[in-house]
Structures are given as C-alpha cells and as structure tokens.
Amino acid sequence: MRNVFLFIQRYFNLIFFIVIQVVALTMFFRFNKFHESVFGSFSNEFSGRINKRYSSVETYFTLKQENESLRAQNARLLNQLKQDFSWPDSSIDFVRDTVRIDTLEQFRKFLYLPAKVISNAVNSQQNYLMLHRGSNQGVTNNMAVVGPDGVVGTVVNVSANMSLVMSMLHRQSKIVAVLKKGSGFGEVTWDGRDPRYVLLTKIPKTVPANKGDTVVTSQFSDRYPPGHIIGYVEAVAEDQVTSTYNLKVRTATNFYSLQHAFVVKNLQQEEMDALQKSLRKTP
Amino acid sequence: MSDLLKNIIRFALFLAVQVFILNRIPPLHRFVAPYLYFLFILWLPFRTPRLAMTLIGFLFGLTLDMFTKTPGLHAAACTLIAYLRHFLISLMMPKEKMEISYAEPSATSMGWMQYSIYVLVLTFLHHGYLVFLEWMEFGGFLYFLGKVLATTGISLLLIGVTELLFVRKSRYRTNMA
Numbered sequence: 001m002r003n004v005f006l007f008i009q010r011y012f013n014l015i016f017f018i019v020i021q022v023v024a025l026t027m028f029f030r031f032n033k034f035h036e037s038v039f040g041s042f043s044n045e046f047s048g049r050i051n052k053r054y055s056s057v058e059t060y061f062t063l064k065q066e067n068e069s070l071r072a073q074n075a076r077l078l079n080q081l082k083q084d085f086s087w088p089d090s091s092i093d094f095v096r097d098t099v100r101i102d103t104l105e106q107f108r109k110f111l112y113l114p115a116k117v118i119s120n121a122v123n124s125q126q127n128y129l130m131l132h133r134g135s136n137q138g139v140t141n142n143m144a145v146v147g148p149d150g151v152v153g154t155v156v157n158v159s160a161n162m163s164l165v166m167s168m169l170h171r172q173s174k175i176v177a178v179l180k181k182g183s184g185f186g187e188v189t190w191d192g193r194d195p196r197y198v199l200l201t202k203i204p205k206t207v208p209a210n211k212g213d214t215v216v217t218s219q220f221s222d223r224y225p226p227g228h229i230i231g232y233v234e235a236v237a238e239d240q241v242t243s244t245y246n247l248k249v250r251t252a253t254n255f256y257s258l259q260h261a262f263v264v265k266n267l268q269q270e271e272m273d274a275l276q277k278s279l280r281k282t283p
Numbered sequence: 284m285s286d287l288l289k290n291i292i293r294f295a296l297f298l299a300v301q302v303f304i305l306n307r308i309p310p311l312h313r314f315v316a317p318y319l320y321f322l323f324i325l326w327l328p329f330r331t332p333r334l335a336m337t338l339i340g341f342l343f344g345l346t347l348d349m350f351t352k353t354p355g356l357h358a359a360a361c362t363l364i365a366y367l368r369h370f371l372i373s374l375m376m377p378k379e380k381m382e383i384s385y386a387e388p389s390a391t392s393m394g395w396m397q398y399s400i401y402v403l404v405l406t407f408l409h410h411g412y413l414v415f416l417e418w419m420e421f422g423g424f425l426y427f428l429g430k431v432l433a434t435t436g437i438s439l440l441l442i443g444v445t446e447l448l449f450v451r452k453s454r455y456r457t458n459m460a
Binding site: 012013016017020021023024025026027028029043046047050051054119121122123124125126128164192193194195256 | 352
C-alpha cells in the first residue's frame, strides 16, 4: 500500500497530465453529445457576448456590400409581387366562394426569422457561425439558415439567446440540391479546400450540366425551402466510376462578408416527423 | 508589474489576437493556418509549478476552443506542450545559473540557439498533435504532412516577428526574492 502512494507521489505530474489529456480527447471525440450538454450553452453565451461586442464594430466595414446584397434581394422579391403581373382576363363569371378553405397561416410551410450574424469563420475545416437569436426567440435545432444571397447552413445548437450554425463550409455539411433547369437531384458537400467553392455530387449524367448553371435547394429537403440559390456551376467533371457528375459550385453566399441571415422554420415539421415515425414502427 | 498580472494580461491578449485577427485572415491555402496563441505557454515563467503549468495549458486551450467551437482540440495540444516544456527546458538550460537569474524563457535568458530549438520543437509538437487530431476525423496523409509543415513554418515566422516587435525586458533577478 505504501508503495502505491509512493508511486502516485512520484508520478503525480504524469498522472495529472494523462487525466487532463483524456478529458480533452473525450470532449473532442464526443463533440456532438458533449457540446449539446455541458460545453454548449455555457460557451455559446460566453463567446457570444464577446463576439457581439466585436461584431458591432466590424459591421461597419462591410456595410456597403451588405446594403447591396439586401437591395438585390429586395428587387428580387418586388419582382415576385402579384400586382406586377397582368394577364388578359378570361374568366366568364367570377363568384366569390364564401366557404373558408384557406387562410394564409394555415397552409404556410416556411416562416423566416431574421437574425444577426455575430461571429463567422471560413478558414477552419469545420466552420461555424453564431446568430444572435436563440431558443427564447423561437430557434430550435436543425432549422435551415439562408442569407440574402443564398443558403448559409443549418442550426446545430441553441442557447437562450444565441444559436450555433453549421456553415455550408463544414466537412459534415450535406444539403440536398437540384439543378434549376434540369431535374437532377444531388448532394452539396464541402471538401475543405477552398471556402469559395462547394461540391455537388450524385447528379446523373443523363441530365445536361453546363458551366454557369444555377444550383438551388430541392423541394425534397425537409429543412430548406425549395428554390433557394446555393451557387453556380463553375466546372463540370464526370466521375469515372459512377454514372454521375462531380460539379464544382461557386457559392452564392459571400461567407466573407455575411452580416444578416434568416432562420427558416418549417411549420409542418412536426407532422412530417410524426408521419415518418409511424413508418418506422411498421416493419 | 507582478508576474501574475502580466500573465493574466498576456492570456487575454494572445487569445484576442488569435480569435479576432489571425483566425479571420482569409486563408491562403488549406494547409496554412496562422497560429500564435501558444506562445503564451512558451513565455510562462520558469518558476511555474509543473502541475499548475499543465492546468494553465488546459484552461488556455479550452478558452480558445470556446471561440472556435472545437471543445478539446486546442486544449489537448496546449496541455501536451505545457507538460513537455519542463523536460525541454531542463535539457537545454545550462544548470543552476540561469534559472535563478532570469524570470522566463527568452533569447537572452537561454541563449539564441537554445531558445530557437526550444521554440521549434514545441511548435512542431503542438501543430503535429493538433493536425493529427484533426486528421483522425478526415483528410489524407498528404494533408497531415503538408499542413504540419506549412503551419509550423508560418508560426515560426509569426513568433520571430513577435519577438522582434515586442522586446521583453528580461529582468535580472537578484536573489532577494
């Protein structure tokens, strides 16, 4: 027994070092679970508070680009207004139906919640953004995040007033996408090389793909509203092994100067989840 | 200024520089990531107890992890170099004399050659371990090798510039204390 104590006394530094290493490595390799429970909420609020101060200064430097992209978005939205379209009236008799079958809210699927970006990163292999909007303001996990120019990422963790977004520039990010003109149906991932480009794979070779084609979110995604621009095809390469393309896509969102984003809430998510769960139960 | 206060200020300053300046530089290449923050650990006083050293390394790394959202990654690497620092110093230092006369590792207190080797070895270990952990999750062997070498090069450059810009007055400590 005495020898055990002597041993511990002699190698206490080494033992302490090993214990701390194990703690650190456990944190690292159990990132997702650990992050949600212990580290997440505390570190979000802590680094969020400091990042908020910093970003209130930094915002001024990119105001111009930010204004331009918001103005472009406004123009795009204005062009979709109903009163801007006119067509020859071909109806014979117009009867107003008094039975209320639809209010806008009842069938609304996606709701956009504006949020300010308070920290952002592009030069790591796992990039995260932080938004100044959290669970108190209606953000939950797995919500999609889009910017004024295009897709940004997915919410992975929320605290009371902040939320953490896995950027599209993350090695584990995966977004269902289609080519806007063709019916191809693929997956957008990031290879970690260049923050300006992402990869679009699994688009079959039967669909024509050219440089400059627009890549948008698919309607089959349960998080992303369809038709949001992900990027534009920069280079087309055919995969030698499978019958699919490997497309290099320039991101529509400029991750270097992103200041505002919208968290997208899917109001029909619960119903969709319940339906899928019932499928899983029946063998 | 007391050593404690000086090191607390350094702690905050090194983190701020790493988080708000170096981490925001647009990447030149995927191999290149500018790291300077761990210089804080290399600059800690000689007389820091070994146990405290390991703990400081852990806390320092963990604070950076809060900003980069990688719990444990930098903490593990910092703990490693904080622990190994002691062995390297006792290997390099001419015995007896210096440890008493100077407060912390620097070119003047250890000699240019010894200090350069000390910085080089710890920088290499830090980056090697950091990229190794990252590599376990993804990436090929070329990525590992290229990133360790490129990042070590950039860090040594940054440390050199820092040493030239901020000359630390290495006080000659008398035996009064």
